Amino acid sequence: MLDVRVFDEATKNAVYSKQTEESKTKGKSNCPLCAIGHAANNNKIWKLKEMDADHISAWSKGGATDTNNCQMLCKTHNRAKGNRYFYLSKCNRLGIKPLSARLQVRILSGPIKK
Numbered sequence: 001m002l003d004v005r006v007f008d009e010a011t012k013n014a015v016y017s018k019q020t021e022e023s024k025t026k027g028k029s030n031c032p033l034c035a036i037g038h039a040a041n042n043n044k045i046w047k048l049k050e051m052d053a054d055h056i057s058a059w060s061k062g063g064a065t066d067t068n069n070c071q072m073l074c075k076t077h078n079r080a081k082g083n084r085y086f087y088l089s090k091c092n093r094l095g096i097k098p099l100s101a102r103l104q105v106r107i108l109s110g111p112i113k114k
């Protein structure tokens with residue numbers, strides 16, 4: 001079996017269209033993390049080129065690279081999600097109880113610096 005870490009364009013396009021269509025009917029952002037945030041972006045529809053594909057369950061933990069395990073996140077949240085994993089593993093190493101996921105999302109979806 002081939003271990004492919006990067007989603008191909010066809011997968012990204014398919015997931016992007018599906019997410020964007022659903023978001024428009026709900027009046028929410030097509031970035032699932034923007035959509036649950038309280039920032040001004042919570043109803044922003046990002047363009048495909050403004051988003052990055054993300055593995056819902058981490059590739060490093062055996063998550064597949066296919067449409068079922070793909071979500072499109074805005075670039076800011078895609079980066080922030082990486083930071084969150086870093087943060088959680090750091091807490092784990094230091095034996096600290098991490099903040100609740102909800103609180104983390106609130107912090108991560110704060111104002112975006114330009």
Ligand SMILES: [Zn+2]
Pocket residue numbers: 031032033034035073074075076077
């Ligand atoms: Zn976002």
